[in-house]
Structures are given as structure tokens and as C-alpha cells.
Amino acid sequence: MQDLNHRKATARLKILNPDGSPAANQAVRVDQTGHQFLFGCGVFDAVEMMKTRDDQKKQFLEERLAKWLRLFNYGTLPFYWGRYEPQEGKTAETETMAAAAWLRGKGVTLKGHPLCWHTACADWLMQYSNQEILEKQLKRIHRDVTAFKGLIDLWDVINEVVIMPVFDRYDNAITRICREKGRIGLVKEVFAAAKESNPDAVLLINDFNTSASYEILVEGLLEAGVPIGAIGIQSHQHQGYWGLEKLRDVLERYSRFGIPIHFTENTLISGDLMPPHIVDLNDWQVDAWPSTPEGEARQAAEVTEMYTELFSHPLVEAITVWDFNDGCWLKAPSGVVREDNSEKPVYHALDRLIHGDWETHTEQVTDSEGCLCFTGFKGSYLLEAAGGKASLRLDGDSDRTIRFIRKD
Amino acid sequence: MQDLNHRKATARLKILNPDGSPAANQAVRVDQTGHQFLFGCGVFDAVEMMKTRDDQKKQFLEERLAKWLRLFNYGTLPFYWGRYEPQEGKTAETETMAAAAWLRGKGVTLKGHPLCWHTACADWLMQYSNQEILEKQLKRIHRDVTAFKGLIDLWDVINEVVIMPVFDRYDNAITRICREKGRIGLVKEVFAAAKESNPDAVLLINDFNTSASYEILVEGLLEAGVPIGAIGIQSHQHQGYWGLEKLRDVLERYSRFGIPIHFTENTLISGDLMPPHIVDLNDWQVDAWPSTPEGEARQAAEVTEMYTELFSHPLVEAITVWDFNDGCWLKAPSGVVREDNSEKPVYHALDRLIHGDWETHTEQVTDSEGCLCFTGFKGSYLLEAAGGKASLRLDGDSDRTIRFIRKD
Numbered sequence: 074m075q076d077l078n079h080r081k082a083t084a085r086l087k088i089l090n091p092d093g094s095p096a097a098n099q100a101v102r103v104d105q106t107g108h109q110f111l112f113g114c115g116v117f118d119a120v121e122m123m124k125t126r127d128d129q130k131k132q133f134l135e136e137r138l139a140k141w142l143r144l145f146n147y148g149t150l151p152f153y154w155g156r157y158e159p160q161e162g163k164t165a166e167t168e169t170m171a172a173a174a175w176l177r178g179k180g181v182t183l184k185g186h187p188l189c190w191h192t193a194c195a196d197w198l199m200q201y202s203n204q205e206i207l208e209k210q211l212k213r214i215h216r217d218v219t220a221f222k223g224l225i226d227l228w229d230v231i232n233e234v235v236i237m238p239v240f241d242r243y244d245n246a247i248t249r250i251c252r253e254k255g256r257i258g259l260v261k262e263v264f265a266a267a268k269e270s271n272p273d274a275v276l277l278i279n280d281f282n283t284s285a286s287y288e289i290l291v292e293g294l295l296e297a298g299v300p301i302g303a304i305g306i307q308s309h310q311h312q313g314y315w316g317l318e319k320l321r322d323v324l325e326r327y328s329r330f331g332i333p334i335h336f337t338e339n340t341l342i343s344g345d346l347m348p349p350h351i352v353d354l355n356d357w358q359v360d361a362w363p364s365t366p367e368g369e370a371r372q373a374a375e376v377t378e379m380y381t382e383l384f385s386h387p388l389v390e391a392i393t394v395w396d397f398n399d400g401c402w403l404k405a406p407s408g409v410v411r412e413d414n415s416e417k418p419v420y421h422a423l424d425r426l427i428h429g430d431w432e433t434h435t436e437q438v439t440d441s442e443g444c445l446c447f448t449g450f451k452g453s454y455l456l457e458a459a460g461g462k463a464s465l466r467l468d469g470d471s472d473r474t475i476r477f478i479r480k481d
Numbered sequence: 482m483q484d485l486n487h488r489k490a491t492a493r494l495k496i497l498n499p500d501g502s503p504a505a506n507q508a509v510r511v512d513q514t515g516h517q518f519l520f521g522c523g524v525f526d527a528v529e530m531m532k533t534r535d536d537q538k539k540q541f542l543e544e545r546l547a548k549w550l551r552l553f554n555y556g557t558l559p560f561y562w563g564r565y566e567p568q569e570g571k572t573a574e575t576e577t578m579a580a581a582a583w584l585r586g587k588g589v590t591l592k593g594h595p596l597c598w599h600t601a602c603a604d605w606l607m608q609y610s611n612q613e614i615l616e617k618q619l620k621r622i623h624r625d626v627t628a629f630k631g632l633i634d635l636w637d638v639i640n641e642v643v644i645m646p647v648f649d650r651y652d653n654a655i656t657r658i659c660r661e662k663g664r665i666g667l668v669k670e671v672f673a674a675a676k677e678s679n680p681d682a683v684l685l686i687n688d689f690n691t692s693a694s695y696e697i698l699v700e701g702l703l704e705a706g707v708p709i710g711a712i713g714i715q716s717h718q719h720q721g722y723w724g725l726e727k728l729r730d731v732l733e734r735y736s737r738f739g740i741p742i743h744f745t746e747n748t749l750i751s752g753d754l755m756p757p758h759i760v761d762l763n764d765w766q767v768d769a770w771p772s773t774p775e776g777e778a779r780q781a782a783e784v785t786e787m788y789t790e791l792f793s794h795p796l797v798e799a800i801t802v803w804d805f806n807d808g809c810w811l812k813a814p815s816g817v818v819r820e821d822n823s824e825k826p827v828y829h830a831l832d833r834l835i836h837g838d839w840e841t842h843t844e845q846v847t848d849s850e851g852c853l854c855f856t857g858f859k860g861s862y863l864l865e866a867a868g869g870k871a872s873l874r875l876d877g878d879s880d881r882t883i884r885f886i887r888k889d
Contacts, residue, residue, distance in 0.1 A: 235693055235697070236693075239693065239734070252737075255700050255737065256697060256700060257697075257700050257701060257704050284694065285643055285644075285647065285694045286692065286693045286694040286697055289643070289664060289665075289694055289697045289698045289701060290697045290701070292663050292664060292665050292701060293665060293697060293698070293700060293701020293702075293704055293705070294701075296665050296701055296704060296705040297701070297704040297705070326647070329660075329663065
């Protein structure tokens with residue numbers, strides 16, 4: 074059994090009735106309603122749902138998102154420059170804003186992904202000089218981070234910097250400026266722009282490279298004063314589960330910085346594995362990539378082991394499933410639901426962890442002075458008794474008086 | 482033909498006779514006597530020669546070093562902490578100083594290697610706390626850099642930092658402190674110590690890792706203000722010659738910083754290649770590793786191609802052959818002479834480049850005012866005419882008056 078004390082806190086409460094008298098000797102239901110930990114998933118379909126005029130598609134996506142919301146409290150919204158702004162000045166702000174507002178209304182914490190990346194970049198940038206590209210990149214960051222402030226306060230500011238200046242699959246505007254300014258030079262500028270527009274945002278750097286290169290990059294960035302709020306680690310495991318040994322090695326090496334770690338893009342698939350000789354996962358193009366019963370059992374077991382390990386590590390604050398449903402990136406069977414929205418074993422495995430093992434539900438009786446003490450997983454709570462109810466945030470040990478409101 | 486203009490300079494001289502009159506209409510021999518470029522080689526045997534009490538061995542080493550001196554102008558002397566100071570406080574300073582003085586007397590520029598490294602480190606350090614190890618490391622740098630100032634003004638300050646904190650072959654004092662302080666943290670301290678003791682020294686970082694990791698490390702160090710005087714690149718090619726493609730890729734990636742590049746440890750062997758599956762070259766332990774005729778021809782051709790490429794690159798300022806003779810590290814046939822000091826084809830190939838193609842020897846006639854103009858490879862020159870002689874440094878284009886001294 075992993076030690077999960079760092080995920081828990083103790084509340085010492087004195088509870089008052091709605092009339093202000095001590096709620097003495099009352100049976101109180103204590104139900105956790107939300108997690109401090111960020112259990113995330115890509116939620117690109119929320120934008121799709123806002124945009125579509127096809128009622129059938131809309132309904133299908135609503136059903137999908139209902140399942141999404143039952144499991145997760147943290148969503149990644151797409152800001153790929155080439156898709157967000159396919160023509161210079163014509164952005165997807167409207168539908169993205171609608172999706173963000175809808176999700177925030179349901180209590181979902183949001184992250185924007187990514188503000189700077191060489192892939193899925195805007196082609197129209199290539200007509201400009203490097204100086205102009207950089208100016209447009211920074212302006213884009215200011216524009217989008219400012220527009221979404223309050224709705225989106227976490228950002229993957231820059232993606233895959235290790236490979237960025239040497240990326241040679243095709244010419245693109247971002248590789249050009251990264252080659253000119255250097256990795257650290259560019260990261261400094263894009264982080265500064267994001268920080269300026271939203272000083273309280275959690276700003277991430279994000280990479281699939283977990284080797285010494287990324288480690289050294291993070292060290293160099295911290296030395297250069299870049300305000301990294303969390304280290305983002307991708308873990309697309311199409312070629313097979315990392316296993317505990319690699320997972321622990323990565324955690325150990327990236328813990329050294331004492332900065333929160335986010336597993337930003339996690340994929341474990343429920344079908345045949347991609348062959349090991351593939352270096353760039355995008356090179357694996359298949360017509361169909363079926364999910365299999367054995368694969369689904371394996372996926373559920375691997376996800377359970379991996380989440381358990383990560384949840385037990387004090388510096389890990391977020392894990393994000395990359396694809397909610399099968400058939401997205403590379404057509405992989407990478408989702409927690411199938412393409413038809415039916416739930417896979419991994420959906421229930423995650424549900425058991427997130428809303429079972431790691432969620433606190435208890436009943437306590439207050440003493441003669443209305444006092445009650447409980448220890449539970451950090452997050453939000455609803456307390457309910459015959460005489461009233463109250464909601465509560467438990468982010469750390471606390472000692473306080475709360476007053477019930479009347480139940481309606 | 483490579484463009485070598487950056488290696489050359491033009492001297493416009495007005496030459497005076499010893500009596501001060503213009504040396505008009507004189508035939509002047511212009512002979513390059515030394516190179517600005519550092520053509521280097523390990524010269525550990527100079528220390529050995531100073532130390533030995535065995536006359537036969539001494540004579541053998543003298544013969545070896547005579548051949549060394551005929552080819553090279555730049556030597557690497559050993560400062561491996563575990564060998565330089567096998568017991569705390571008992572150093573090899575005496576014999577190393579004697580070797581350094583002897584080599585300087587012969588016009589050889591010297592580099593000390595290395596001041597900080599996890600390999601060949603002093604075992605006695607391990608009894609101390611990390612704080613104490615670091616203090617002793619910095620004190621050692623101050624002591625040795627100060628002691629050799631004027632004799633040794635180039636230092637490999639720190640070696641193989643990319644792997645340093647994750648080196649797991651055996652416990653050692655330096656990996657311990659690197660793990661605690663981080664790569665950049667440690668590099669900053671050891672460079673600061675060296676700089677303090679010899680502000681004019683050229684300080685190198687040195688690594689066998691030429692991947693993005695090292696590139697990013699250098700970038701991070703420069704951002705952190707570490708005074709890197711030259712980027713050291715090892716190129717031990719026991720598993721086969723890199724070839725021009727890799728060489729050019731490395732040069733391109735490391736040129737970006739605009740800092741001099743030194744090829745600090747170059748090995749091309751004249752025997753069977755080490756199998757490609759070996760990761761740590763030290764794992765390849767053989768009883769004997771013969772040099773072969775075909776291997777020697779290959780080695781000479783590869784060295785010629787590699788030196789030609791490197792000499793033509795404006796940022797490369799030094800190339801060092803790692804082993805002067807065969808049978809040193811890993812018993813490899815890696816030398817320019819065999820174990821018995823007989824010259825291999827590569828010795829003559831290098832001689833043809835260094836003292837042939839890339840050395841200027843010409844005869845010019847001064848005009849009626851004693852003026853003479855020549856363009857030659859940068860370095861030192863001897864000018865000789867019937868009426869006298871003069872020595873000259875040609876480090877860049879120059880326009881000056883020189884006065885002959887009488888020939889004796």
C-alpha cells in the first residue's frame with residue numbers, strides 16, 4: 074500500500090446550526106465532492122460541441138462529455154496555432170471561449186495547450202522574417218492568455234523544446250526562430266510574455282523527451298530565471314507501458330528541482346503495440362487500430378498501476394489522459410471510452426481510483442459542543458446533517474468553525 | 482579545396498638592416514616556425530620521463546618525445562585527481578611541474594586535464610561530507626591552477642558533466658556533489674574557482690556526449706554566465722570514424738554559440754573496430770589489440786580527412802590526438818607511433834598537413850625601400866637574408882617595420 078498521507082488533510086470543525094447554536098450530537102455525512110489533485114483529460118470535443126450545427130453530432134458529443142465530467146476535474150483545451158488561427162487574424166476564440174466557460178461552469182479546471190510549438194503551427198507565419206515571427210508569437214501569447222484569464226490559468230507555454238531547433242521533418246516558423254534564438258533564449262521570451270499577461274497562471278514547459286537533455290534544459294531554464302510552474306512530462310506509451318522502473322527513474326530525476334510535476338499527455342493503448350523501431354510516433358499510419366478484449370484488460374491494469382505510483386508521489390499534481398475516446402491521434406485505441414462512447418475497463422478502473430479509493434466518504438457524529446474531526450483526501454466536501462448542510466474546501470489541515478445552512 | 486583564408490594573414494613589412502638602413506633588394510627566406518593553431522597530443526609521458534629512475538626507460542621516452550615535438554605544438558598533461566593526489570596532500574606536483582617547464586621551454590602550449598571529473602577521482606574524498614568534498618574540490622582547483630599559472634593557461638575544468646550526476650558504475654565523490662548541486666550549479670563553482678586563480682586562462686568544458694544534451698548544457702551554462710573559453714569535444718572513434726556528415730552536424734550545432742571549439746580527445750584506430758553494441762568504451766577489455774597494415778592506411782586517410790575538415794572551420798582552434806603511441810587507453814592501436822616508437826602512416830600524414838600543406842615557406846625579394854609583403858599561415862616566422870635575420874609573430878594582418886639582427 075502506497076503512503077498517501079501527503080494527499081490528505083485533517084479538518085477539526087466546530088459546526089453551528091443555521092441559527093448559530095452548536096450542532097451538538099448530530100450525525101453528519103461527509104462527502105468529498107471534488108479533488109485537489111488534477112485528474113485530467115483532453116477535452117477538445119467541448120470546442121467541437123460548441124461549434125457544430127449538426128444536432129445528432131451535438132447530442133453524441135454531449136453524451137460523451139457527460140461521461141467525461143463523471144470522471145475528470147481537469148481538461149486540456151486546444152490552442153494549436155495553425156488550427157486556432159488558420160488565417161492570420163481569424164481565430165477560434167468564440168467556440169473555444171464557449172467551451173471554456175461551459176467547462177468552468179461545471180467546476181472543471183482548464184489548461185491551454187500549447188502557446189508555442191513547431192508542430193501544427195500556422196503556415197502563414199512562414200512569409201515573415203524571424204523577427205516578425207517572434208513578435209507575432211509573443212503577441213499571440215499576450216492575446217490568448219489575456220483573453221482566457223480566469224477561465225484558463227494553466228498553460229503549456231512551449232512544447233517539445235528539446236527537439237525544436239533541430240526538428241527537420243519540414244520547415245516551420247517556430248524551428249526557425251528557435252534555431253536563431255536558441256532554446257533557452259526562446260523559452261525565456263515566451264514565458265515572459267505569458268507571465269506578463271497572467272502573473273498568477275501556472276506555466277508549464279512540456280516534452281516527450283525525458284532524457285538528460287530535458288533535465289539539463291529545465292536546469293538551464295531555472296538558472297536563467299524562467300518561471301516554470303510545473304514540469305510537464307508526456308508519456309505516450311503506444312510502444313508499450315514504461316513500467317515502474319522507468320516511471321520511478323523519471324520521477325527521481327525530475328523531482329530534484331522541487332517543482333510540481335504534471336503528467337500532461339498520458340497514453341496507454343488497448344490494442345496491438347506500435348513496433349519499437351518507430352522513432353517519431355507520427356510515422357505509424359494505419360487504416361485501423363482495433364481495441365481488443367485482452368488489450369483493454371491490459372490497459373486498465375497498466376493505468377491502475379501508473380496512476381497509483383504517480384498519485385503516491387508528493388510532487389505530482391496532475392495526470393492527464395490524452396485521448397478521451399479511441400480513434401483520435403494515430404487512430405489508436407487510446408481512450409477510456411470507445412469511439413461509440415461505450416466505457417472501456419480502464420474507465421471503470423479510473424473511476425474506482427478517483428471516485429473510490431481516493432475519495433473520502435464518511436459519517437461522523439458531532440460531540441456535545443458540535444465538534445467533529447475527520448481526515449480525508451484534499452479537495453471539496455459537502456457536509457450534511459438533519460439540521461443543515463455546508464460545503465468545505467480541505468486543502469490542508471484546518472481548524473475552524475462553520476455554520477450550516479438550511480437544506481432546501 | 483577547403484577555404485583556409487581564415488587561417489592566414491598578410492604581413493606588410495619594412496625591413497631594416499642591423500645598422501638601421503633599409504634592407505633594399507634583398508632575397509629573404511620566410512620560414513614558418515610555429516602554428517597559431519593548436520596541433521595537440523597527450524603528453525603524459527613527459528611526466529613519466531621526469532619521474533623515472535630507469536635510464537633505459539628514460540632514453541626510450543626521450544626518443545618518443547623527440548618524435549612528439551617534431552609534430553605537435555600543444556600538449557595535454559594529466560591532472561586526474563586520484564593519480565595526481567593519491568593520498569590527501571601528497572601530490573605529483575614536482576614531476577608534473579618539471580614536465581610542464583621542460584615542454585614550455587620547447588615552445589609547447591599546455592593544457593591541464595581535468596580539474597573535476599567523476600572518473601579517476603580520489604577515493605579518499607569519499608570519507609567526507611558533500612560540503613567538505615566540494616570545499617576540497619574548489620581548494621584543489623585554486624591550488625593547482627595557481628601553481629601552474631604561466632606554464633599551463635588552458636584547463637579542462639570539468640569533464641563529462643552530462644553523465645556526471647547519473648553516473649552509476651560506482652560510487653564516487655564527484656557524482657555525489659553533482660547530484661546534490663545539479664550540473665549547472667557545480668560547473669558554475671568549479672569555473673569560478675579556476676577563473677579566480679587564473680583570470681586569463683582559457684577554461685574548457687569537455688564531453689564525449691555530442692547530443693542535444695551537451696548542446697543544451699552549454700546553452701544553460703552560458704545563460705548562467707559561466708566563462709567558457711572553449712567548448713571541448715571528445716571524439717574517441719574506436720567504433721569507427723564519424724565521417725564528414727556527423728562531423729559537420731556537430732560543428733554546425735556547436736558553432737551556434739560563437740565560442741572556440743576544441744577537439745580535445747581525438748582517437749582513430751588502426752586495428753579492428755570495437756563492436757557497435759558497446760556503450761561505455763571502458764567495457765571493451767581485450768588482451769591485445771593489434772595494429773594492421775590496412776588499419777594503418779585507413780587511420781591515416783581518416784585523420785587526414787578529419788583534420789582537413791576541422792582546420793577549415795573558423796571556430797576550431799585546437800585538435801588533440803589522444804594517445805601519442807599505441808597500447809595506451811584500452812590497449813587500442815590509437816597512436817601516431819607504435820608501442821616501439823616507430824612511426825605509423827598517420828604520423829607522416831599529419832606531418833604532411835601540419836608541416837607541409839599548412840605551413841608557409843617562401844622566398845621574397847625586398848623592394849628598393851626594403852619592403853616585403855607575404856601571406857602565410859598564422860604563427861611564428863623566421864626571416865633570413867644575407868644581411869641578417871628576424872623572428873616575427875603573424876597572428877593577423879600586420880603592417881610594420883622590423884630590424885634584422887646579425888646572424889651568428
